[in-house]
Structures are given as C-alpha cells and as structure tokens.
Amino acid sequence: MQLPPALHARLAGAPGSAEPLPVERDPAAGTTPFSFAPRLVRFPREHDFFEDGDVQRHLYLQDVLTQVGGAPERPRVPEFTCQVAGCCQVFDALEDYEHHYHALHRNVCSFCKRAFPSGHLLDTHILEWHDSLFQILAERQDMYQCLVEGCTEKFRTSRDRKEHLVMRHLYPADFRFDKPRRSRGQDFAVDSRIIWRTDFSMGDFYKALSISPAVPGAAEQVLAEALGDDRAPSEGDAMEVCSEHVEPSPEPAGERRAYSHRIPSTICFGQGASRGFKSAKKRNKHQ
Amino acid sequence: MWSRQRGGLKPLRCGVEQLRCRRREREAALRKARREQQLVSKRLLRDEALEEAEEGCVAMIFGEAEIQQFLRLAQRGTEEKEREGALVSLRRGLQCPETQQTFIRLEGSIRTLVGLLTSNQALLQLEAARCLHELSHSEQSAVVEACLPATSYLLTYLSGHSSDFISPHLTVLEALGYALSQLLQAKEAPEKIIPSVLGSTLPQHMLQLLQPGPKLNLGVAVEFAWCLHYIICSQVNNALLITQGALSTLGLLLLDLAGAVQRTEDAGLELLACPVLRCLSNLLTEAAAEAVGGQLQLRDERVVAALFILLQFLLQKQPSLLPEGLWLLNNLTANSPSFCTSLLSLDLIEPLLHLLSVSNVVSVLVLTVLCNVAEKGPAYCQRLWPGPLLSSLLDTLAFSDTEVVGQSLELLQLLFLYQPGAAQAFLQQSGLQALQRHEEVAQLQDRVHALQQTALHG
Secondary structure, eight states, X not given: OOOOTHHHHHHHSOSOOOOXXXXXXXXXXXXXXXXXXXXXXXOOTTOGGGHHHHHHHHHHHHHHHHHHTSOOOOOOOOOEEOOSTTOOOEESOHHHHHHXXXXXXXXXXXXXXXXXXXXXXXXXXXXXXXXXXXXXXXXXXXXXXXXXXXXXOEESSHHHHHHHHHHHHOOOTTOOBXXXXXXXXXXXXXXXXXXXXXXXXXXXXXXXXHSOOSSTTHHHHHHHHHHSOTTSSOSSXXXXXXXXXXXXXXXXXXXXXXXXXXXXXXXXXXXXXXXXXXXXXXXXXOO | OOOOOTTOSOGGGSOHHHHHHHHHHHHHXXXXXXXXXXXXXXXXXXXXXXHTOOTTSTTOOOOHHHHHHHHHHHHHOSSHHHHHHHHHHHHHHTTSHHHHHHHHHSTTHHHHHHHHHTOSSHHHHHHHHHHHHHHXXXXXXXXXXXXXXXXXXXXXXXXXXXXXXXXXXXXHHHHHHHHHHHHHTSTTIIIIIHHHHHTSSHHHHHHHHTOOSTTOOHHHHHHHHHHHHHHHHTTSOHHHHHHTTHHHHHXXXXXXXXXXXXXXXXTTHHHHHHHHHHHHHHHTTSHHHHHGGGSGGGTOTHHHHHHHHHHHHHHXXXXXXXXXXXXXXXXXXXXOHHHHHHHHHTTOHHHHHHGGGTOHHHHHHHHHHHHHHHTTXXXXXXXXXXXXHHHHHHHHTTOOOHHHHHHHHHHHHHHHHHSTTHHHHHHHTTHHHHHHTTTTOTTTHHXXXXXXXXXXXX
16 A cells, blocks of 8 residues: 655644535435435444454453563662662662652652652642741632642642542542651551661751640650651552641641651651650551 | 463474464454453453463462451561562462452452552562452452552552653553453443543543653553543543543544554554544544534544554554544544545545455445545545546446445446546446446345446436
8 A cells, every 4th residue: 555655744744734625515416226425433332343453452462461470570780779868778670770769769858858759749748848838828728739630629728638639539548648657557667778867967856856745745746757757668658648637636737847847757766766666656556 | 472372381392373373263262252242251361371370379269367468468578579479479369259359358458459559669569560450350340340449549640740650650550551441341331330430530541641742651552542442432421531632632642653653663553553543433423523623633634644654554564453444534534525635635545445455344444435525526526536546446346245336336426426527437448347247236236227327328
C-alpha cells in the first residue's frame, strides 16, 4: 500500500483541513432497489467484529503472564551508598537506587526535611505548614486544597479535606499527609543507619522540648510524632495525606506546628529518645 | 519475550514452525472461547501459566493466620529479603481461589497491599504488583471488586503529579490497568461496575495516562486503553467521557501512534492501536460527539493522514485489524464533507483501493467508505474520476461474495448518477458482462438490472 509522500509531512504539519467541497445530493441516490446511506456504525462489546482484536489481545496477555510469574533478572553493580547527606542506604542495583532517590530525596522539604512522593504534595505541604500567611487566610476562607489533580475543591480544615478525599476519591480512611504519625499496629522500624543526623541544631531540639504544652505528656507526644519518621522503611507512609490534628492532643494546630516542624524528623538520643520510642509503641494499638 | 514451552525445557529445540503451530493452536482455542462467550474467563489466561508452574505452588491454600503472617512480615520485617520472600509466598497462595477469598475477607489486607504498592522499596512494590496481578485473575467478581476502591487512590499516587515515572511505578500502573480491565469485562460490569467507575475520577486519570508525550508508556497505555474500550462499548455514559475530553485525547494519541509507527519497528504498537481505534469509532457515534465537533481534532485532516499511516502499518503487521481501522474511517467520513474532501485532497483514494484485495470484510468496508465520499454529490465524484476506481470496481464485480458485489453496485449507482461519462466508460470496459454474472443472484438482481438500464439508456 503506497502512501503519497506528502502524507507524512502532513501528519507532522499544523492542524487544519481543506475547505470542504460543496455537497449536492440527488434525491434519486440510494432509492430502490438501491439502499445506500452513510451510517455511523457502533459495535457493542460482544460483537463478532471484535473477535480478531480480542484474540490478539488475549494472546498478548498469555505471553505477559508467563513473564509476570517469574522473577526478573536484575543487573547488579558493585555496592554503592546514597550520596545525600545523612543517608547511608546501600544499593547494588541502579533501579533500586533510582526508586529510593525518587521516594525519599527528590521532593524534600527544606524546612523540615520530610520527603514527599511528588512535587505537588511537597508544595502543598510547604504552603500549609511553613507559610505563616496561610494560617491567617485559613481563618477566613477555605484554604485546604484537595490533593487530587483536577479537583478544585477547597476546605476550611484539613479534616474536611481528608473526609472529602475519603468519600469522593476513595482514599483509605487512615491515610496521612505530611505527618509521620504511625498507623495503628505498625511498629516503628528503627533503621540504625539513618538515626544520627547532623543537619539540624541541637539547640532547636532543646528549645522545642522546653515549650510546655497545655496538655501533659504532649511534649512526649510531639517527640513521638517527630520520631515517626517517614524515612524509615515502612509502608503506607509514602503517600501520606492528612490532618494536622493529632489525636488525642487538643492543642490548637498552629501552636503545635510551630515547634513540631522544627524537630528534626530523625533523631535518637539515648534515653530521652528511646523513651519517646517506647511511648510511641505503647500508644500504638495493634491491628 | 520468553515463555516456557509446554513440557519443554529446551526452547532451542523448538523450531520456528513448532512455535507457529503452537500459536495457531492457542489462537484457535481463544476464538472458540470467545464464541462461547468464555473469553473473559480468567481460567483461560491462567491455564497456560499454571500448567507450567513450579511444583508446589499450585497446592498452596493459606488460611487467615498464614496470610496475616505474610502481610506482617512484608510490612515490618527487618530484612529486605525476608519481606520480599513473604510477598512471594503470598503471591503463590493467591493463585488459589480459596486463598483469594480468605485474603479479601481479612480486614485490612487490601489496605496493606495498597501500602506495599506504594512502598519506597522497589522490590517490594514489584512483588506487591504481582500479588495484585494474581487477585485480578480471580473468577470471582467479589475478589476483583475488592480491589476497585484502592484503584482510585493508587492512580492518584502513581500518576498524579510525579514528573518522572520510574520502573516500579510503571509496573504497578500496568498491573492496575490490567486488573481494572479484567474487572470491566465482567458480565455484571455495565450495571454495577462501570457506573461507579464513571462516577469517580478514574476516567480522568485514565485519559491522563493516555496523553501523548514523553511520559507516555506503552505498556501502561495499552492496559488503560483497553479499560476505556470496555467502558465505551458497554454504552453506559459515553457522553460523560466526551465532556472529559476523551475524543480529544484519543485523537491526539492516534496522531502520536502514527508518528511512532513511522519511526520505529517497535513490536507492540498494534496492541495500543486496536483499543484506540475502537474507542474513537464508538465515541464518534454519540450525539455528544457532534457537539464537540467544533473542536479542531474532529475536523483536523491529520487524523485522516494518521489513520492511513496506521492502515499501512496494520497491513504489514496485523492485517486482521484492518477492519477496525476502516470502521473508524467510515465513522469519520459518513457525515463529514470535510473528511471526505481530505481523502480526496490528500490523494488517499488510490491507497484505499489497494486494500480491496485483502479480504471480503475489508473490501466491503473500503467500498462503503468510497460510497460515503461519492454520495456527497458531483463535486466529490468528479474527483473520484477518472483514475483506477473503474478498473477496481470491475475487479470487485468479479468477486463471488454477495456483499462485496452489492456494495460495488451501490457505488456504481452513485457514480452513474453524479458523474457524466461514468456509465459510458463502464460500458466501454465490458461492464455489462461483469454485471451479467450476477443477474440470477437474489440479493443482487434488482440492482443489476437497474444499472444495466441506466448504462444502456441513461
């Protein structure tokens, strides 16, 4: 089937079309014994017309399934370490490293070091957590934007937004955003390689602890929250979207955030920290 | 692409002929299944794979406790290998219907799987995707339906705003698309599943995944294009899809596909071409398509150019898909003077005529498209004439297939009506003899006589 050479150029050219030729029908056209009339044709799912294409599709799927069942070959490289400051994760496959980097280092908040799965979520986090103007505006208007692209709904509170995400977009009821709060039943998996961080100041931490919250035990709560590190190899946290209200603490959101974000997300100092760990664990109910 | 041969451990020993024979057998089995309305049966897909399964995995029926154990290990194990291993074991178990049932009834299991599917550990994510694959093979709609709520969330996460797709994400997306496509093929899909899918943001996500551009991944696009096809041909609410830009996206994708087939010998483009052609063709029949007809895509003659490039590609690669391509051409040209003019101005009549010898079905469709052009009047017929059209028609009149001949007769009537000199030329080329052959055929005789009259007496 020889195509006119100009056709390929036309495809690459600008959109548009030639002026249509004038239509002029004779009433005798398509009259008995003839019957032609131009018709739009539609085929329902089970129609025989689709047989060939369906069979080809299934042949392809059969081939694919035999592949999926087996383990893929993964090219190995000599072990190397992630070069991001403070991260000591080791890899022996480039694919794993790429994944790790994108998941944990690509979209990192420069204020609080939390990692997000996408630039959009990072931007939203920064706006809601590190922009003082946001809180002021939020008192008067709906500022919490739905996280699903294309959905333009805005909400008065993060909780309302969460409800919308669950009801309208079928998010799991216990998803979390931005707040490394441990899901119930999930143990905090301590990864010794990323415990010691050097890119925050101890001064910040002590200052944070010295603010006495209205509710006793809340400091520990705060610490526990902070220790719930989303950088740990735990599941379900990669896409966290949530309320900034942390049950059961009833403090006003603004106040708590003012210091909690300044607590480095990974920290472990001897006794104090392990106490924090333990209480986090105790607080977690098992599934 | 490797696949384990039945009973054979040494693929090198299988000759090409043997492989072809094997494929023909599989094809025949699938055709038979489709006619018996059994093609959707996952059993067919699974049988092949199961027969070659490793020993032991077929017999694994896990109870609640075991499943919980695996999930816990996968989620919280300290050793990566341990976590992966747990998922591998779980996956094997999920090949059994009993284990699948137990799994979905276990509280939190799907949620855990979703969490693993969004893991920041590539290997876990991949293994979780394989588990999802197993679940979507289930014969029991309850199992597949259990996965549906998670799909929206997963699609958001995987496709929302990530600027780069990395390979585990792509695998998971592909698995999701596949799972969804299985779900959408269920018998009860049009009543139960498709309405809820249409009511969610899934269609928008799907269309996003079909947008041409650097982020378009063939494997993922194939799965979601098929999903879209199952939704559209079920005719639940296609108008909604049109308002969400389905025609526009698919039109652009068609252009992109045509570009791709020119650039590469890439195996697999026909896998995407098929559902795209079907979706476009069916959507064009909707009244809502008229309303958006003002949009450039529906008048853009590049669509016609793209379609012909694809037809040429299909002729080489997958001739059995030619009817689907020509179906789209029919729907584009039927009520569109604009597209009919494009066929003429882009010199596509002759290439179209070349397809007349492929098969009867293809010939009928080609002739139908030509009729679409001719019926628009003298200005169109003038551009069809002279040229190879007459000799092609004389050829088709020699076919024995009644439908092919019938459609040729319809075209002749239009040409005689609108093009002075056509009847004359027909006579001169022994057209009458060609007609005579069919004088006794019931479905054809009236039309044959009418044409004979016109040719002889004007």
